[in-house]
Amino acid sequence: MPIDQAEATNQLKAETGKAVYVATVTPLRGRLTTTNGTATAAGTEVANSGGSTYASQDASAALGTPAAGSVTTTGALTWSNLPGATIVGIELWDSAGTPVRKRFGPLTASKTVALGDSLTIAAGALVLTQA
Amino acid sequence: MSTVLIGGDRPLRGCLACGQADDHPRHSVQVDPEHWADFHLDCHAASAPPCPECAARIAGADGATGADLLQHLLTPPKKG
Numbered sequence: 001m002p003i004d005q006a007e008a009t010n011q012l013k014a015e016t017g018k019a020v021y022v023a024t025v026t027p028l029r030g031r032l033t034t035t036n037g038t039a040t041a042a043g044t045e046v047a048n049s050g051g052s053t054y055a056s057q058d059a060s061a062a063l064g065t066p067a068a069g070s071v072t073t074t075g076a077l078t079w080s081n082l083p084g085a086t087i088v089g090i091e092l093w094d095s096a097g098t099p100v101r102k103r104f105g106p107l108t109a110s111k112t113v114a115l116g117d118s119l120t121i122a123a124g125a126l127v128l129t130q131a
Numbered sequence: 132m133s134t135v136l137i138g139g140d141r142p143l144r145g146c147l148a149c150g151q152a153d154d155h156p157r158h159s160v161q162v163d164p165e166h167w168a169d170f171h172l173d174c175h176a177a178s179a180p181p182c183p184e185c186a187a188r189i190a191g192a193d194g195a196t197g198a199d200l201l202q203h204l205l206t207p208p209k210k211g
Contacts, residue, residue, distance in 0.1 A: 050205075051205035052205070053207075078184050080184065080188065081188075081204060081205070084140065084141070107164075108164035108165050109164065109165045109166065109167065111159055111161075111167050112142055113157070113159060114141045114142055114154065114156065114157070115141070115156075115201065115205070116156040116200075116201045116204040116205060117156055117157050117158065117159060118156075118157075118158040118159070118172070118184055118185070118188065119158075119159045119160075120158065120159070120160045120161060120184070121161050122160070122161045122162065122163070125161060125164065
């Protein structure tokens with residue numbers, strides 16, 4: 001998943017000794033989006049309607065231990081009771097008072113869901129790299 | 132046996148477990164980056180191994196399907 005530009009800058013400032021890294025407030029939470037974001041702008045998160053109870057999901061527990069410059073999800077991520085929508089991407093945000101976006105990325109294949117559906121992203125589907 | 136559709140703009144989808152195509156609630160599972168599998172919640176809960184997500188969601192639905200199941204899914208659990 002591509003890195004948010006502000007997060008990349010945060011990391012570079014710490015790496016070059018220009019500033020202390022502004023730490024991630026855990027857990028990271030996975031948001032489903034109906035439009036894809038860019039490095040500088042968030043996508044559009046799924047919005048509840050018709051009685052759905054969509055909520056971002058804790059992604060920290062699904063992430064493995066980083067090694068060799070990357071980390072992959074080792075567990076599935078599931079969202080329940082979705083509204084009718086076409087899901088096109090996923091974003092990872094931290095849990096700060098004002099959440100900070102860390103990563104974003106499109107689904108290879110978007111998915112149209114109906115009100116009341118559940119959706120599961122398979123283990124291994126999300127890969128974060130520092131290449 | 133025909134299936135009563137919920138209607139509206141709900142998409143028609145097959146169920147990988149039973150093969151039935153209808154617009155009832157589904158659990159969509161990513162099987163690889165390019166493909167999704169759709170299951171009726173009750174079919175997925177009864178599959179081997181059973182899906183815990185679907186089992187939890189249909190708990191208390193008393194075998195309801197279609198619009199009745201959707202109503203169950205959208206009804207907040209009673210407190211107390």
